[in-house]
Amino acid sequence: MNTSMHAGPCADYEHEIVELSEGSLAPEKARAVRLHVAACARCRAWQSAFAELDAGLGQALPRPALSADFAARLESRLASLARSNGRSDLRASVEDEYRLTLETLRRGTRSNAVVGAMTVAGICTAGLLLVRGVAPEAAPLLAAFAGPGRDAALVILGTIVAIGTLAWSVSRGFLPALRLGA
């Protein structure tokens, strides 16, 4: 037990004195600490200094409060954000619709290009076969294909026309280009 006024509390009681001041000690422990403090000048001085500091801090530290219009300002800010988000959502929706429309048009154009190419190839082949069957003598062009290779030449010619049409479609972006390799 200490008697000097110029030193701190007994180490064993330092925390207990704080808890005693705050009322958080169990009754039995609190009674023991009170008995000690009553008999120990240093602990008594420390308890008094702690109580003074505690009260001083309680009074000195600012206790600011929120502005009365805090909630109203927050609500206004959130409403503004919600409107802004709404505009963003609308714009995104319009852009999505535009993209979808373009994609649909493009898909239609691709189909048209394929059908067109097949039609052209078919017409060319049918035309050549018609000329051959109905009036072979009227087509000077067929004279160049006389002989056993004539049918093969007609098929090759039709294929070249079809491939040319497809290549033109690809070059115009109506059909996706083939990606070879990585």
Added chain:
Amino acid sequence: MDGGIEQHLAAGQHARAFDLVVPAYQDRVFRLAYSILKDRAAAEDAAQETFVRVWKALPGFDGRAALGTWIYAITRNTCLMELRRRRPTVSFDDPDSDEAYRAAIGIATEPAEDPERDNLLRMVDALPRTQQQAVRLFYLEDRSYEAVAEQLGMPLGTVKNLLHRARKRLMELARPSEVKAA
């Protein structure tokens, strides 16, 4: 208090949940921000920003942490961002760096009216950052260790220890000869 909020969240009614979150947490969020920023206007701005972030993120809140823990973490992050914005040179790699923190919070203090009070406030300002926050928050929260622990995201024992060291240091500063434990 969070029961109604959690029910709305579980039902996916985020707007209704948010309507309850603001009145339930606005004062504590503001006090936590004030304990970090030490400036009423800045703390109010940080509280506004915190609730905007909560509003945006609430649909993604998964309930793994308590709602309060989550909101206070957002508040602390918002305040640290504010401190970083004020002084970009402050290093947050070492958040307990007192020099960095004091540099970061070098903002206007209230005018001196009572020299004794002013001296006490200056002593609080001289404490390490985490001790300052704990002291300010403890007295703002009517001496509740639990509230301080929850808001600062620290274990209760850590908060008690922080506060004990802080107040002992303040007593040493105020009465150097009477405080050291035997």
